Amino acid sequence: MKQFFPILQVLVSFSKPHAVFHQKVRSIFTEKTFLYQAKNPWGTKKKHRSVKLNFPTYTMADPKIEEILAPLRAAVKEQGDLVRSLKSNGAPELDVKKAVAELKVRKKTLEDKEISLAPSSATFDRSKMEDLLKRRFFFDQSFAIYGGITGQYDFGPMGCALKANILNAWRKFFILEEQMLEVDCSILTPEPVLKASGHVDRFADLMVKDMVNGECFRLDHLIKAHLEKLSADKKTSNATREECQDIVVRLDGMTKDEMSAVLAKYSIVSPMTGNKLSEPIEFNLMFGTQIGPSGLVKGFLRPETAQGIFVNFKRLLEFNQGKLPFAAAQIGNAFRNEISPRSGLIRVREFTMAEIEHFCDPSDKDHPKFESIRDTKLQLYSACNQMDGKSAVAVAIGDAVDQGLVANQTLGYYMARIHLFLIKIGIDPVKLRFRQHMGNEMAHYACDCWDAECLTSYGWVECVGCADRSAYDLTQHSKATGVRLAAEKKLDELKVVDVIEPAPNKGVLGKAFRKEAKVVIEALERLEPEKVEKMEKNLAEKGSYIFSANGSDYELTKDMVSIKRYQKTLHVEEIVPSVVEPSFGVGRVMYALFEHNFCTREDDEQRTFFSLPPVIAPLKCSVLPLSNNAQFHPFVKKLSEDLTRVDVSHKVDDSSGSIGRRYARTDEVAIPFGITVDFDSLKEPHSATLRERDSTGQVRIPLDELPSVVRDLSNEKTTWIEIEKKYPKFEQQESVAKA
């Protein structure tokens, strides 16, 4: 198989609401013929594999190319340095913005040159892969017989089984192994929760409407398409062309007003009808609905699963017996009403997420198991490298944390675990990098954020986010509800503090304020020390104090409330935990898996298949009778029952095609092992052949041993190499079997 990546047009982002960015990042790849050895962790006999893969790598092998690129790299670095110095000198924001925009222009020039110099001999045929995915119903558009809805997909039997296996592997790798607290929270979320989290106000994209028919367009996509078309027009002057290209590059950082000005300047109208367009409108990406029959309780479909964990923080802390650190996790669906969904599974309206919220002491972000992954090497594409015009670099995570490149051990631990998980399920390590958010794209509450990006034919796609969100979310929900979302931390030394507290006289308050007395008493209990002091002063001087609670004012007098002062010895202090959040977009991971594992047989370009690892393959085994001969039936039936007994998912294919054609069909749905019952199976001792998908190697195994052999191969308790050593090779060639 040969693959080409029409390189990195778009960096597709899967960001948290406050950090929706569509940074264009490009990089360069030289080709390198890889030994399958390097990739295949589950021990199929690699040298027998009929597929040769060409992987792009980060290595800049050619000094001639580097010579051409050197001045461009220097130009990026020069501007990067300027941005840094402006920032450190506290220059006006506008100046910094302008410098960042120029930095982006220079980065793009460098990247364009890189692409123009990269060899492009290999091709990856996306339409061929999409045809296979559709034909064998891995997934397809939802409600197609009704015309379909863009941005919604149904997973068929193979896609669904793959997804279930990925989620099971995830649950084992993260939840069980780390003893996380898994929760399963409601999807319908009342408005106040998402108001507090910031989604109601800020989770929006800009769009414009066709003034006649109401059709909507996502504003940045529309401008980009219009200006790119204009640039491509031969009649366009060079000056205009440059201006267009400049705007496209700056688009992501533009404000609503700036984009509005572009619309006006280029007289952009609807590309579909030529009608005039509205002014830009902020369109909130959440799906709204009403909860209950009254129409009074507004709710949304959750845009992420994380908030369900935050609102349950108190219960989870209690479940963990009050101790920090602990991690909670959730697998579930989330919804975003994209203005114009595209790129298949990558930008959709309904998707499955797997999120972890790790709560820890903000003053101690070390991780107890950090040493176990210290030497794991990751491709890190730091903010600094991005500003310096450099590429991603392989760094051991221990070194990255020691050097302060990655903010803390907990963040580093999860980055390494994400890396290991992705490799385990079949992501190509060469097409995986961690990109650090740059200062201007990081959500305002985050300390550090790295995205695990997979290289696909759509460019580098963010598949997993990994952010240190500090105490932002818990603080927001505490503020909104008045419920303290905090943990207690034992103090090393006892601490004596002065306390000042209002002591309400409930009887008198009750008489004075009746029903509202409760509100007043509760508000008094929450009152901050400075205000208590002020109250004390007023009561002493004027005999009364005007107290605001729940939006109303109450006049308090001395008989209603007295002020207590005393000293208290503290054994614990209250801390609001910091949160480190790894957040997986399951559909995106699946899409990357499809691309990274799509193969073509060297001897037959029409025979395509997916080399997915057994642990996540939709089905583990096929059972194929050589022909329709009735003598085979009892053997096939018994094998199927025995495989079920040892929990090996499998498929019996007793249709009439040749054995070769049926192998090809099982290869297409990524079944890693195939049992064929043939005439030799009828003889004692009964046996059958077992075939491995990637190498197409076959061995002969006694029937009673087969189910447990396949189970152990599927669970990765043994390898194909070991099985080939243990059992006699079956020499009949597949091409012969095909006949």
Next chain:
Amino acid sequence: MKQFFPILQVLVSFSKPHAVFHQKVRSIFTEKTFLYQAKNPWGTKKKHRSVKLNFPTYTMADPKIEEILAPLRAAVKEQGDLVRSLKSNGAPELDVKKAVAELKVRKKTLEDKEISLAPSSATFDRSKMEDLLKRRFFFDQSFAIYGGITGQYDFGPMGCALKANILNAWRKFFILEEQMLEVDCSILTPEPVLKASGHVDRFADLMVKDMVNGECFRLDHLIKAHLEKLSADKKTSNATREECQDIVVRLDGMTKDEMSAVLAKYSIVSPMTGNKLSEPIEFNLMFGTQIGPSGLVKGFLRPETAQGIFVNFKRLLEFNQGKLPFAAAQIGNAFRNEISPRSGLIRVREFTMAEIEHFCDPSDKDHPKFESIRDTKLQLYSACNQMDGKSAVAVAIGDAVDQGLVANQTLGYYMARIHLFLIKIGIDPVKLRFRQHMGNEMAHYACDCWDAECLTSYGWVECVGCADRSAYDLTQHSKATGVRLAAEKKLDELKVVDVIEPAPNKGVLGKAFRKEAKVVIEALERLEPEKVEKMEKNLAEKGSYIFSANGSDYELTKDMVSIKRYQKTLHVEEIVPSVVEPSFGVGRVMYALFEHNFCTREDDEQRTFFSLPPVIAPLKCSVLPLSNNAQFHPFVKKLSEDLTRVDVSHKVDDSSGSIGRRYARTDEVAIPFGITVDFDSLKEPHSATLRERDSTGQVRIPLDELPSVVRDLSNEKTTWIEIEKKYPKFEQQESVAKA
């Protein structure tokens, strides 16, 4: 533990849209002390169990009680016979309705007497169980810190793990074992799909609104509460009381107008404010939203997962290589905007379903594996028994199908499989019955429908529906889309048929109708034979024909279309498959599991626990160091790592409580096995104790054997009885350990 069921007040229904009924069905139970032996399928040493369970059974043991009930049973039967004869004589609908209402009154009289005679020594304390579920965060109200939303629940770590284990068991039992095609479809569903399925028009409950503050009440609940209160009032006359009781009984069958009349007659106002109420309003139970930014595409959150399977029928049939029968399955969330959710997990707004749609030839509903379950005995509560005043009866499913009591083998096969699955995961067989829908409550499209009902303190609760839906859904979607959702069936004999077809002249049509020509041509291709004949006649006689397509009329002339007649030999015929649908309400099954497995230690009423089978228990094992002694740490750490390696979910509890208290805590979250590392563990050969939850029996096992022993116990590959035979008993009493 002693349990009492305040018997069967409500039959809680989980029905398909067209069959939402709230039948009140009661039955009688005598108590019988059960040997735990009879229930426990995973082989814990039952006689050691410290809990004695009292199960109600269907057996009417006491002839004296039967003597009293005999005339009441006869009265029900007499009326049941009348209903039957009215129906068979085609009596006016109104007469039948009146007779059915009278039948219900007589059933209620019988049931009330049954309850008054049933011994009620045992008590089940629901609040005690709910306290445990909340305290250990199995589940709790969603968004509680924001005041919460009724009818929404979040599952905490234990509830979530339990749910995941149930779903995994379900997937193995149904999908893998039967090689079903699992799909995972979109939740957001465009309106036309649910219009075709009937949900947009008919999936509604009646409600009334407070005319001042807009508060909504579900109409049947409101009337029932009002009349019951009135009945209970001592000042109410006997005549009124009887009338009230009569209305309550008839409520489920009442029309909107009849209920409206009741509202008026009793001057019912808002019970909260005393304000006047609106006329009854039909409130659709689906959550609506807009898909996309234009606000033009109306959508709903799916109210069931089934429709996702139906709209994918063509793809699934193709995946199955065109062959019938096959079954598709889906696990996923569905949503219903209940007017007034209640009864905890039983009536909620957001819930997980697991649905199977088995597609088969309508003329052959035999099931190939029927013989394997033929002798399985189920408690069947047939429509006939319900009319005759009898109870449910244990019948082998083979006999039930042979006698025509259950409509066909496929339906019977799934009923037996549902029964076996529920028992496997811990539903008490004595509290499980299959109730057949009576003629007047069956959805109009269904041939036969049986609900698996579990007895809980809320009465008999429908947990799984099992219906033969005939060809209803596929036909509806075919009609709505024009896409034939049908399968081809090989004919035993070739069949020659006459064909009459319009042959459009595309060129001429194109010139005449321009853009609309395509519509006309497509409509011609779909034209029914009778209409083609009419067209042929008109064209011959008048030279033209007015043809309606897509709501417009087109005048067709002879040059535009000719009529072809010929004979065709058919090898296959097209059939619209019948659908048998088992539909699981996962939350309801979970709730029944909680009640059926809630136990109290005989020696300590405060020690409550759940005796859930290991296969679905949230965690399989606890690891407890006897004390804080540092020497235990390495052993605990190694055990934890080894358990992880063999995929045994577990919890280390090294907190400071006594070992007895920590056992109690792990019992509460249903952990079936507990390892304790003590001072003997430090000596060679290293060993630890293993304790079984239900019996509290303990054995001593070498450390290196422990992980695999616990794995085999958890997977039910071995039993506690076998383990007790193999390893030395650990004699220290728990009460001693407690000290």
